[in-house]
Amino acid sequence: MKNYYVSKYLNIIPLKDTYLLFNGFNGCIDEVSKEMGQLLSNKDKVVSSQDIADVEIEFLQRRGHVTNLTPEEEKKEFVKFVKKIDEFNLKNDFSECNLMLLLSYACNLNCYYCYQKPIRGKKENKVMTKEFVDQLFGIYFEKLYRDVSREDLDITLYGGEPFLKRNRDVVERVLEYSNKYSINVGAISNCTQLEHYLDLVGPLPGQINFIQVSIDGNQEDHDTSRVSEPGKPTFDTIVRNIHLMLDRKVKLNIRINIDANSLEKLAFLYDFLEKEEILNHPYAYIYLHPLHNHFKQTDDSSFVGHMEAAATIESINIKSKIRHPIRRKAEGLAYLMKIQRGIPFRKTRFCMQNIPNNFLIDPYGDIYGCYEEAGRDDYKIGYLKNGEVYFNSLREDYLNRNLLNLDKCLECSISLLCAGECGVQARENNGSIYNPYCSTRKDEIYEAIKYIYTEREQDDRIDSLNFLFPHL
């Protein structure tokens, strides 16, 4: 009689009367009986034909849910796999290069939750210059980016607010390079000052093609939190500018910042967006973003978690499907229901902080690995000076932050889906970037898997065994 171990990477997700087995190593998803689900829930259990039929064991083994490897042996295999995948990623997927250009720390808004507030007073006066942009594309480019060409670059304009009138000269210079090298340019903007830039936005190289803009709930809530420096409302201006950008074929990410106050009133906002013909516009991607606390500097008593936000949205009667964080995760995992072969999960590094050739550069020539850390001198990973690029040890530290160096993640059954989560949050909450801060991520992924599985069932139109018709 052979014994089998329950896979370390098996996730057991309860459905109504059954369980889903979801393997976080190979991506296999299977629905099983309640009894089977409960049996496998005990990860220390050694399964044998005394517990279930041989054919069931064979099936579970083939799907990777049970294994004849001991947990230690399985972990070794997992580590080998992650190493290979990470090497592949470094060679292929991560070879593209991204540049966030923080044009100035100045902003015309005064949002209560803004994580740049403590920096702004000290650094807002300096604006990136055209000459600096020339140097970036000139002497600095090859020193910053290895083995990639200027044509491989993607640029995101960032601030402060990148579309302040005083930034126009430098934006124009960036777009000259965009035109020359066919570089995609995006921006993260509050879109209140767009009148200075309307001639520069559009779908082509040499134009700003993608813009992320935020709305803080419906008009009433928005005009309380997302206000200009003198406290003036901005909702109408932003909506007007959204229309102008859509007319110019700019792709928009419309991020709806939510907290507990705004969450339940979302139905009004969605009705409004529908009436305004923004909700279903093909160039508008609208999603919810629960506010979170950066650097523990904001009163977060009204903030809501991802799970809570999703549950509230699902419980209120809104016609449109709102992309809350769980649904967005589900959209990203929908391919699992179609994939037949190949490697389902390849994420070994969480974000730009941990990926080579991804930088944020500010007007002082300082280099950061993460946009949330921009302007905080302790988190600089390097700087540009006199034609040379200087990196410090933090850069190596950030690049080393991948699953292989996150012990907790190597034990985790969903680590290939989350890749260790945010390093900044890890440091803020757990003291080290190598001590991941998971919060409710595992539950969120379980919910997302449930979504893709149950929604597929509702939409099952497989043309199987149609004996009757047609006969061709």
Add this chain to the structure above:
Amino acid sequence: MIQEYHKIVKELSRLHIVPFHKWNETTKAILASILGNIPFFITRNGNIFLGEDSQEKIKNNRICFQAHLDHPGGRLYYSQDEEYMYSKLYGHRTSKYLVGRNFGVFLPGMYESIDQLEVEHCHRSGMDGVTLFFKAHNDLIKTYDSGELVIHYDGSPVLKNDTLTNWNLDNILNAALIIYLMKYENYADKYYGLLTLNEEVSHSGLYEFLNIIYDRDLYFISMDAIDSSINSNNGFGIRTKQNGVELDKFIPEGVMHQLDEKYKAEIPFGVCEGVTLVKENRPSISLFIKINHFHNGIPFSKFGAEEIDLSLLKEYTEFIKTIAFKIESEITNEPISANIKTSIKEPDINITNHSDHIRNIILSCDNYVDYLTRGLPELRKIFSTYSLDMPNLDSNSYYRYKEFLSSKKITPIEKKDIIDIREYLSGEIETLFGINKDVFLKDIDNIEIVRILLGNFNACNCFNPNRVIMLSDDRIDEQDILRLITHELTHFMTAGIWRSMNMPHELIKYYDEGLAVYLSAKKFDIDIRQSLGFSNEVYERFLEQKPQLEKWFSDFYKGNFYKIHKGNIHEYFIKNDVPHPFYANGSNVSRYGYFLSALDTKRFIEEGVYYEKLLC
């Protein structure tokens, strides 16, 4: 040279040849005027042969320069009910970078664009191209009714600062060079030229010439343009390998040895016509020349006219002359053998029966779990041999199926019946297409029939790697088996003819299926409804909805998968649900393409206009 050459480029450009080009009286007249005294003929599917005025006069043991005439572009359509225009842009497989670009609208024969359209939306549709959607211009709508409009990158040939720019240097550059050499350097006296269609989509032009028209011993010098960013040691040269195909295998050793290494290059990207020549086993050499902004830069997220340096062009011309001279010397000593296949009288007929084995596997499983764990792996061995989708039986279906199988009879198939069907089809196809049966039978040395159960079809053609006819016996009534074999054998025997057709693959599939239904009906003296396998009720339902089905099919093959949404504030394109004509889709007119194609085919044949309809 340059002035004469530029004139040829300019004249050829005004034909605005994009994939699936159809010649009309105007464009034929322009072509004749470009060619002057060079004898030529146009093949049935639109290729131009230079040097003789008929196929019969083509002489053996000659060199034939070959270049394609088409460049990415498409025909412009107007959606009258929705007030927008669209075009399937054949030859571009990326839908990125095109929104916001301006394309020129052209009337074949005119030099300049008559309008420009800005891309509002772009959708990748199918394997051959992307569909571009535009807001309609009122002036264009009037012109649309009066002629066939074509869209492509807007740019005319311009000679400036030692460079030549044009919308379609790929591959007018080479086509014009062939004409120049024949017209102005007396090459027409001893060399031939072949200008092909549809290199950008299927190589159907070259395929037609090699398999349907041509039966002479020729040596092809195939010439094409590539992008300047592709690595090689020189701006032009000989392709030695592409996608694993040895393109230098037919180059005489004497020629290869004399060539400097800098001229030899593997060009890994794309599939040039040289690949088709080698795959068809025809003596050939493939030349390339580099241009800037290949395919107007679109694959490289740029947008511009194609460009070549004139000094490079002159060097390249001398190189071609040298290559032709050297090959000519070689073939004088050792005449060409074109390796042309001839048809055989009786092909091998193999019938492989897996149905009994599959039935035993299913019936021997104790229960559904046993089926999943023991039965499926066994089935996988069979199904993977033919790259078939694995059966998708849930627990309930499994038990129902097992019951069904216990009483299912699997009727033997007699080889003499297959021979009889083959004879019948040979005669019909020969008559319909006006092609000698030796031509289309030459590639059919064996007919393999494989019988299985649990296929997601009742009968189909598949590749293993050779073409086989698959029958899923559980979906076939005993009395239908020979009809279905006739249907599939029609596909099998006409594959080469369809492959050579100057039409998009969606239309090829349409006419191919229609013919198979029609010839099966004729063979067994049944009507189209029966040949489709429809009940009276179902057939009536399809007939009632025929205008809608025709609209769907038209949208499908033209790539019209979007429609304009006109709101109070914004206008934008949204998905237009077009059911697939040949896949099951849950509607009550599922797979309506078979129905429409069978009726069209029957009508065309009965009116005696079948082949003409296919060519127009």
